[in-house]
Amino acid sequence: FVYSSSYVPVNKDVSITVTNTLVTDVLAAILNRTNLKYSVSEGGLIVISRNKEVPITGTIKDALGGALPGASVRVKGTGIGTSTDINGKFSLNAPENAVLVVSYAGFQTKEISIGSQTSIDVVLVEDTKQLTDVVVTALGIKKERRALGYSVTQIGGETLTQARENNITNSLVGKVAGLDIAGTSGGAGAATNVTIRGVSSMGPSSQPLYVVNGIPMENSPVGYKSTIGIGNNGGQYDNAPDLGDAISNINPDDIESISVLKGAAASALYGNRAKAGVILITTKSGKGNSIEFSSNYVAEQVMDRTNWQYVYGQGVNGQKPTTQLAAASTGSSSWGAPLDGSNVIQFDGVSRPYSAQKDNIEDFYRTGGSWTNTLALNKSFTGGVIRLSASDLTNRSVVPNSGLNRQNFTLSSTFDPIKNLVIDARVNYILEQAKNRPMLSDGAGNANYNAAFLPTSINIATLQPGKKPDGNELSYNTGNPYATNPWFAAYEFMHNTKRERLLSSASAKYTFDNGLFLQARAGRDSYNDNYIAVTPSGTAYDADGGYT
Known part of the structure; x- marks a missing residue:
């Protein structure tokens, strides 16, 4: 044997078991997966040398x-x-x-x-077969589904923009087994209740933890557990608008994928906050050199799912109102005489046909719409790639005098300063303005509630413009002053919100030559909410009004 100890590890023991095997074959097995080779000279010497x-x-x-x-x-x-x-x-x-x-x-x-x-x-x-089985795990790493010990479902970002929703979680309806999504009647930007595999807590909330680019996101509905009277704090008789949640701030055009992690094993990384499961959101990174522009318009109409009886009209005990006082005091009752088309006095002293009014829902709500425009710039260069996007959402709510505007500015950059090191930084700046968010719960100040529960013989158009010449509420139900005229609630009440939010994250990942890697990640989720609520003077249940 001829070799040099400078490149042959003479102190390394190698064990191999062979029987009746040529020496050259044994050498081939020993030198496998090394940078060494052997050769046999004419004189029978075996020379071990390095591969070139x-x-x-x-x-x-x-x-x-x-x-x-x-x-x-x-x-x-x-x-x-x-x-x-x-x-x-x-x-x-x-x-x-x-x-x-x-x-x-x-x-x-x-x-x-x-x-x-x-x-x-x-x-x-x-x-294509393998691609369907690659998912993003709790650490934000792509792995084959069969290699995981827990259940995970991944949704591609392109499916979130096919039937666009202002709140992206509503786009997951019917796409993930075991995921129950229930929206509220809070108008544009309202919060969404999400549960994974049923209720997981005896407390008031079973919402999963949202993680954006590896950073947990604060997503409690605004006002939840509030001690200063802002938003709906969860009380039995609490009557306030839905001020939205954080996940609705994210632009669907910026999402690469959403992974839903189910079970304790999947969410153990995030501790107690993830007891109800985890929804991982990965935003888009830069790719190549390109300009992307998308424009999307979605029209919205209210579906009338009511199934009221239209045999009897306004009144009680089978009797029609015979005076203005009687009509005004039964403004929520539809158990009068059978509807016969005769003229009957109503809350304002005017006699109108005692006939079924089946179009009140359609006559009160309007056709709404959401217009979204997104522009994204992608630029790659030596050692890095960057993506900058700007998006504008303009929403005209189906509820009169209500709507939402939102602007998203997103910057994502990835750098490769040295071999095996990748640095990723992302910033998402969000501005959101909501006009006159609708009230929820009971009838006080709630246009939706009172539009739905009018007597069957009252046409909602007769309640316009909602106020008297002196500015006071035109009340149609003196028997219950908390039944606010829906037009008065829509145009005179004020529930406006403004939000400024900054989501930022940065990570550094070093991959060793043997495939192991070391990763560090940091992030920040900061936001500022501004809420203005006005109960106008002259309101039937609060003559002096109020301001928050």
Whole structure:
């Protein structure tokens, strides 16, 4: 044997069991996955030497020409390997005539013989079967579903914009098994109640934890447990508008994917806050050099799901009102005489036909709509890629004199300053303005409640404009002053909100040559809410009015 101790590890023990095997075959087994080779001279000497290495560079892309950052590139039969940077580029030293094995989650693995090449460009083809089984885990890492010990469902961002909702959680309805989503009648920007696999707590909330780009997000409905009278604090008789939640602030056009983690094993990383499950949201990163623009309009109409009786009209005990006082005192009762079309006095002293009024819902609500425009710029450069997007949402609510405006500004950048180190930074700045959020719960100041519970013979148009010439409420139900005229509630009450929110996160990930990695992450979720509530003077249940 001839060798040099400078590159042959003579102090390393290697155990191998063979029987009736040629020495050359034993040497081949021992030297496998090393950078050594052997040769036999004419005189019978076995010479152990190093393989000659050549520097190999290249890029890994998909079929559309997009870079694949983090793709694995290794030399077949050895421990030599690396991963691509943010622009899909790689470099390594490989033995002559080696074979490279290139793999990436969701794509077919490919083997390339180097030959005499020193620069290689590889295009990987999507593996549709494998792609459906790749999900984002609690650590934000892509893994095959079969390698996980818990249940996770992933939804692609493109499905969230097909039937667009102002609150993205409403877009998950029917897409995830075990996920129960219930919206409120709080108008545009209202909160959504989400439960995973049923109620998980004896407390008032079983909402999951929302994690955006690895950072937990504060998502309690505004006003929940409030001690200063702002929003709906969960009391039995609390009557206040729904001031929304945090998840509704995120622009669907900026979302790459949403993963729903179910069970304790999936959410253990986030502790007690995740006892009800976790919804992971990953926003889009920069890709290539491109400009994206999307414009979307969604029209909204109220569905009348009521099923009232239209046999009897306003009144009680089978009797029609015979005086203005009697009509005004039975403004919520529909147990009068059978409807016959005769003229009957109403709350304002005017006699009108005693007929069924079946279109009150359609006559009160209007056709609403949401117009969303998003512009995104993608730019890649040596050692990094950046994405900047701006979005504007203008909503005209179905509730009269109500709506929502929201502006999102998002910056995401990924840098590869040195080999194996990737730095990711993301900032999402949100401005939201909501006009006259509708009241919920009881009838006081609640246009929705009172529009639905009018007597069957009262036309809602007769309640317009909602106030008298002196500015006081035009009350149609003196028997219950808390039954606010719906037009007065819509146009005279004020429940306006403004929100300024900043979501930011940064992470650094160093991947060692053996595939292990070290990652650090930090983030901040800060917001400022401004709420103005006005109960106008002249309100039937509060003549002096009020201001918050």
